[in-house]
Amino acid sequence: MQDAAVLKGTKDGYEIILDENANVQDIYSSLRKLLDNLKTQTASTDPQTIAFDIYTGMRLWPAEDRSEIEKIFSDYELFSVHKITADVITKAESNRILEQSSVHIVDRVIRNGQEVHIEGDVLFLGTVHEGGKLLVTGNIFVLGNVEGIIQAGAPDFEDKMIIGDVHSAQQVRIGEQFEILADSKHQMDSRTVVYVNDLHVLDYGRVEDLKQINPKFYNQIGGVING
Structure with missing residues (x-):
């Protein structure tokens, strides 16, 4: 046998x-x-x-x-x-992977003292008030209003990005890197890309430069950036 x-x-x-x-x-x-x-x-x-x-x-x-x-x-x-x-793999692990690979549309108000955790990428349409926290494992696409703390790549994934206008945020985080925006001199609008550069420092770019900032992500979305 x-x-x-x-x-x-x-x-x-x-x-x-x-x-x-x-x-x-x-x-x-x-x-x-x-x-x-x-x-x-x-x-x-x-x-x-x-x-x-x-x-x-x-x-x-x-x-x-x-x-x-x-x-x-x-x-x-x-x-x-x-x-x-x-x-x-188990059904639970399968569901976790699906959560990670999907884009969640979030349209809600996160108030002072609230902390919201989401798996995967997020298209954010709501409001994060000062003192509120939005913590996401994937990328965040901001179309709403952020006055609190916003984190992509939670807890420690530095290859994620925040795309959109976050000039009113208290703090932005990518993985373990963060910046208090009251101290920032960067001009931001809806086409701003917040990312971690090769020196493991939080940096800022433009959507039109996404191919250079994150080639892998650029290819995943088909390499097309509309003006």
């Missing part, structure tokens, strides 16, 4: 492939057998710690079964699990 756990060498180290169609108990047994053999082989050489990638194919392992794999490895002092990957 074919082993339910097979060792494979990769350019990054070692990977253990678990048979996606095998019985779970057979996989556990095969995994222990594999680790026992490796322990015997490495005993005659200089002992070294090895972290394995575990690949489960089209089978998604629940948390309790993943914990059992970790428990098996805990019996082998020099062996550990680096990561467990599969070709499938």
